Amino acid sequence: MINLRSFEVPTVVKHAPGAITFLADEVKALGCKRPMLVTDQGLVKAGLVEQATDVLKAANLDYVLFDSVVANPPIKLVDDAAKTFKQEGCDGLIGLGGGSPMDAAKAIGVVAVHGGSILDFEWADPQPIVKRIPPLVCVPTTAGTGSEVTLWAVITDPARKIKYNAGGTGLIAPHVALIDPLLTLGLPAHITAGTGIDAMTHAIECYTCAYAQPWPDAVALWAIETLAKWLPIAYAQGQNEEARYNVSMAAMLGGMSYGTESAGAVHAMSQTAGGVYDLPHGELTAALLAPVMEFNYLGEPVKYARMAQALGEDTWGMGVFDAAQLAAIAVTRLTETLGIPTLREMGIPEKDIPMLAQLAFDDPQTVGNPRDIDVAGYEKIYRSCFGK
Numbered sequence: 306m307i308n309l310r311s312f313e314v315p316t317v318v319k320h321a322p323g324a325i326t327f328l329a330d331e332v333k334a335l336g337c338k339r340p341m342l343v344t345d346q347g348l349v350k351a352g353l354v355e356q357a358t359d360v361l362k363a364a365n366l367d368y369v370l371f372d373s374v375v376a377n378p379p380i381k382l383v384d385d386a387a388k389t390f391k392q393e394g395c396d397g398l399i400g401l402g403g404g405s406p407m408d409a410a411k412a413i414g415v416v417a418v419h420g421g422s423i424l425d426f427e428w429a430d431p432q433p434i435v436k437r438i439p440p441l442v443c444v445p446t447t448a449g450t451g452s453e454v455t456l457w458a459v460i461t462d463p464a465r466k467i468k469y470n471a472g473g474t475g476l477i478a479p480h481v482a483l484i485d486p487l488l489t490l491g492l493p494a495h496i497t498a499g500t501g502i503d504a505m506t507h508a509i510e511c512y513t514c515a516y517a518q519p520w521p522d523a524v525a526l527w528a529i530e531t532l533a534k535w536l537p538i539a540y541a542q543g544q545n546e547e548a549r550y551n552v553s554m555a556a557m558l559g560g561m562s563y564g565t566e567s568a569g570a571v572h573a574m575s576q577t578a579g580g581v582y583d584l585p586h587g588e589l590t591a592a593l594l595a596p597v598m599e600f601n602y603l604g605e606p607v608k609y610a611r612m613a614q615a616l617g618e619d620t621w622g623m624g625v626f627d628a629a630q631l632a633a634i635a636v637t638r639l640t641e642t643l644g645i646p647t648l649r650e651m652g653i654p655e656k657d658i659p660m661l662a663q664l665a666f667d668d669p670q671t672v673g674n675p676r677d678i679d680v681a682g683y684e685k686i687y688r689s690c691f692g693k
């Protein structure tokens with residue numbers, strides 16, 4: 306049987322320091338007269354929503370503000386917002402924020418055009434999403450998720466205590482990603498770190514996963530190299546515009562490397578644990594990356610060795626397995642440098658490890674992992690996070 310591979314990047318990416326000033330132009334160019342601006346209260350307080358609405362008002366563009374997105378957006382929030390979208394006669398969407406507002410905007414668009422509940426659109430074969438969402442401009446305010454270019458929305462189902470993926474089709478992708486690295490200048494160092502390592506995880510998992518393809522490989526490797534160089538600077542000097550620009554670009558390309566397919570063990574673990582404890586995705590992912598790499602490097606030694614070079618390590622004269630392990634060591638050092646909290650510090654109880662290992666194993670992203678992994682393998686990685 307022929308395994309027909311595909312890769313889809315439907316989003317137009319526009320980027321520059323100060324790009325937010327083009328927001329109204331981009332929305333109008335998509336034919337929208339009354340977009341819904343989807344964002345959260347943190348961004349209202351940070352003044353970033355006002356920056357966006359000032360641009361819309363100056364262009365006399367009518368809009369409806371939906372500013373109550375929460376981290377790990379639940380089904381009801383999306384369904385309620387989609388009702389408002391219809392009642393208010395909206396004809397497009399702006400997703401302003403980190404992953405949660407951008408994913409919520411995609412999901413609102415799915416329900417707005419199909420009806421029903423976002424619960425009906427969990428990824429499945431056949432694909433339940435069959436219509437293009439209304440025109441969507443995504444404006445990221447963190448550099449991590451890459452949601453501004455991905456084909457996925459991650460939604461939380463509190464009843465099942467899980468986060469699930471809707472999407473995997475270009476029909477859900479933003480029409481435009483408007484990337485303004487200046488919007489990330491005010492990010493606190495710990496959020497810069499967590500979201501930045503999440504971006505690196507997207508690139509590392511996609512570069513080494515079972516579905517790897519040449520085009521995303523190239524994109525992912527650039528993202529890894531760029532994050533290794535610039536993320537520590539963005540962390541140490543929040544106002545460094547060059548660092549913020551490079552980290553924003555790398556996060557976008559990390560998201561792009563996802564393509565239509567999924568990641569590996571890190572996201573299988575961080576997404577399932579995130580559904581149980583309602584913790585920030587970036588920090589959880591960042592805490593798990595290095596321990597998973599220590600487990601995984603034997604599965605893709607040549608690519609891991611290449612990653613070690615991209616991470617800035619000197620592998621000259623080394624055997625391939627030593628060079629591969631160096632990639633895991635480099636990421637361990639990076640996450641320590643960036644002060645990523647441990648699972649214990651995040652309040653995850655060690656007694657939950659068997660349950661978490663089973664959840665991770667059952668996650669569909671396990672299939673993409675470069676090394677065979679079973680429940681015992683996940684338990685081993687979780688225990689190593691607790692120093693065992």
Ligand SMILES: [Fe+2]
Pocket residue numbers: 450503504506507572586590
């Ligand atoms: Fe992620």
